[in-house]
Amino acid sequence: xxxxxxxxxxYTTYDGPRTGLMxxxxxxxxxxxxxxxxxxxSARHKVIPVLVILIAYxxxxxxxxxxxxxxxxxxxxxxxxxxxxxxxxxxxxIINFAIVALSAFIIPDxxxxxxxxxxxxxxxxxxxxxxxxxxxxxxxxxVILFTVIFGPPFLLLIALSLQNLGPENFSEWIxxxxxxxxxxTVIGIFYVLIALAISSFTDRKSIATxxxxxxxxxxxxxxxxxxxxxxxxxxxxMNLYSLSLRLAQRIFGEEGGWGYFENSTTSIxxxxxxxxxxxxxxxxxxxRRMLVQR
Amino acid sequence: xxxxxxxxxxxxxxxxxxxxxxxxxxxxVSFDIQPGVTGVLGSNGAxxxxxxxxxxxxxxxxxxxxTVLGVDPWQAGQKVREQMGYAPEHHTLSPDLKASDFVQHVxxxxxxxxxxxxxxASDALWLVGLGEERFRPMGTMSTGQRQRVKIAQAxxxxxxxxxxxxxxxxxxxxxxDNVLELISTISSxxxxxxxxxxxxxxxxxxxxxxxxxxxxxxxxxxxxxxxxKNQTEEQILIEVDASxxxxxxxxxxxxxxxxxxxxxxxxxxxxxxIVSDEAFNVLRDQCDLQNIGIIKLNKKRLSLEDVFIxxxx
Numbered sequence: 001x002x003x004x005x006x007x008x009x010x011y012t013t014y015d016g017p018r019t020g021l022m023x024x025x026x027x028x029x030x031x032x033x034x035x036x037x038x039x040x041x042s043a044r045h046k047v048i049p050v051l052v053i054l055i056a057y058x059x060x061x062x063x064x065x066x067x068x069x070x071x072x073x074x075x076x077x078x079x080x081x082x083x084x085x086x087x088x089x090x091x092x093x094i095i096n097f098a099i100v101a102l103s104a105f106i107i108p109d110x111x112x113x114x115x116x117x118x119x120x121x122x123x124x125x126x127x128x129x130x131x132x133x134x135x136x137x138x139x140x141x142x143v144i145l146f147t148v149i150f151g152p153p154f155l156l157l158i159a160l161s162l163q164n165l166g167p168e169n170f171s172e173w174i175x176x177x178x179x180x181x182x183x184x185t186v187i188g189i190f191y192v193l194i195a196l197a198i199s200s201f202t203d204r205k206s207i208a209t210x211x212x213x214x215x216x217x218x219x220x221x222x223x224x225x226x227x228x229x230x231x232x233x234x235x236x237x238m239n240l241y242s243l244s245l246r247l248a249q250r251i252f253g254e255e256g257g258w259g260y261f262e263n264s265t266t267s268i269x270x271x272x273x274x275x276x277x278x279x280x281x282x283x284x285x286x287x288r289r290m291l292v293q294r
Numbered sequence: 295x296x297x298x299x300x301x302x303x304x305x306x307x308x309x310x311x312x313x314x315x316x317x318x319x320x321x322x323v324s325f326d327i328q329p330g331v332t333g334v335l336g337s338n339g340a341x342x343x344x345x346x347x348x349x350x351x352x353x354x355x356x357x358x359x360x361t362v363l364g365v366d367p368w369q370a371g372q373k374v375r376e377q378m379g380y381a382p383e384h385h386t387l388s389p390d391l392k393a394s395d396f397v398q399h400v401x402x403x404x405x406x407x408x409x410x411x412x413x414x415a416s417d418a419l420w421l422v423g424l425g426e427e428r429f430r431p432m433g434t435m436s437t438g439q440r441q442r443v444k445i446a447q448a449x450x451x452x453x454x455x456x457x458x459x460x461x462x463x464x465x466x467x468x469x470x471d472n473v474l475e476l477i478s479t480i481s482s483x484x485x486x487x488x489x490x491x492x493x494x495x496x497x498x499x500x501x502x503x504x505x506x507x508x509x510x511x512x513x514x515x516x517x518x519x520x521x522x523k524n525q526t527e528e529q530i531l532i533e534v535d536a537s538x539x540x541x542x543x544x545x546x547x548x549x550x551x552x553x554x555x556x557x558x559x560x561x562x563x564x565x566x567x568i569v570s571d572e573a574f575n576v577l578r579d580q581c582d583l584q585n586i587g588i589i590k591l592n593k594k595r596l597s598l599e600d601v602f603i604x605x606x607x
Contacts, residue, residue: 018405027402118384125380
């Protein structure tokens, strides 16, 4: 008998298992992550995500360095280090520019390019429907944002714990860890939905990016103007740059700076809920009626 | 061409209706699509895209009935789409993505597990003649190669039916022949039925077993191409030596004959749609009676293009 083997019969029928809708959603998420991080694409597509993610980790590297040096230097420097290293809630203020930058430059690409290059038609001609498509994209966007929202404070928690500067016992550690997850999710959902809502109105990534930055930074300027003329503290809730950060501070049990102490936690949650609901409504309104291009 | 199975239609549509706002797009579309290769013909704005969208379960219909692979696509869109492949008209699908990654991704979207999808993507790309090029980004490929990638992604998950939207758009005659041959092969060798949306009548006539002609939101004609051609009457083209008044009189007399369906007059040339060959005798006798000389006379069997044009009229 010959020992020759046929390794491939070429294209033929497929009788194997099928993964169904879950497999399709998983594949969409995987592909969206690859697209956002520039994987399998030319080098220019990797520059912005890698740069922004690295920048987000610079502060945590500095603070961890300070903690390590203080530990080596002794008690006097340890007190100084404790002064220098921000609380977890305040840490979000430091990395917020990276969160906003990643939301502005990466998330629009996930929706806009699919409509621009006809991939939306391919997706909706598969087992995916519009709702699963949007949910898959939102999940992928949240995972990407988590690299800069959750990653740095979590790394700080680990590093400080190793230097005995973190939570005092295990239950406190778990509580802090839980608060980091909740705060990161609240901030992530907020920016992901704003970016996706804006991206659902244009198939041009650059316009979506500019619009996102204009809305987030513009709302900060406008609320600052209102604040300067001493209008109601409620106008502070219009500030899309800081609203979710203030909510994160409340999650950590802090009152929060930037004059937010005048606003109740309920009112901040309410403002967050209004923005999130509005964005969900806009995305669904756009995609439900959207004609799939050929 | 593969043999048409007339037992169970893959797709059955009855009186489909659809409006966007107050604008009616489909008013009365009915057809049966049998296994094999079927062309969907229609001018721009005829409602082709809306019909394709309904078949995929993407558009809700305002009225009528539609069954695709035995189920209502609006109710069971996921089940229908799992068994279908779709190649859009768009040419710029993710230009940075490698062809193999793209085909694998689409296979996964249709439920093929990742490892099997990778193998099938490779096999599908070899089948369409892009085995050596499969790791190239699609943006660096020629239009012909991209059309082949689109066909590969449509068949990678082993569908029962694929829909190809203008698959020869932008191709030179040689590439066009190759793609049409590939489509025929996919249907005849692998048993995958194909719906081909096109505005090029000759390519539909060349590879399709059946055709659906849509115009102004209605089905103008549908069925097997052979049947449609046989259904349409033959035509006599005649050029006569006569004055306008004599031609009008000749036409008037001919119209009274039951063997003649209609007459189009263009100067001294008449195109006469006939019901039977007896019309030749009627024509000869009338010309003789009116003393009209015949310069040229021939009989024409209508092509699909004639059927299409006649349907539009």
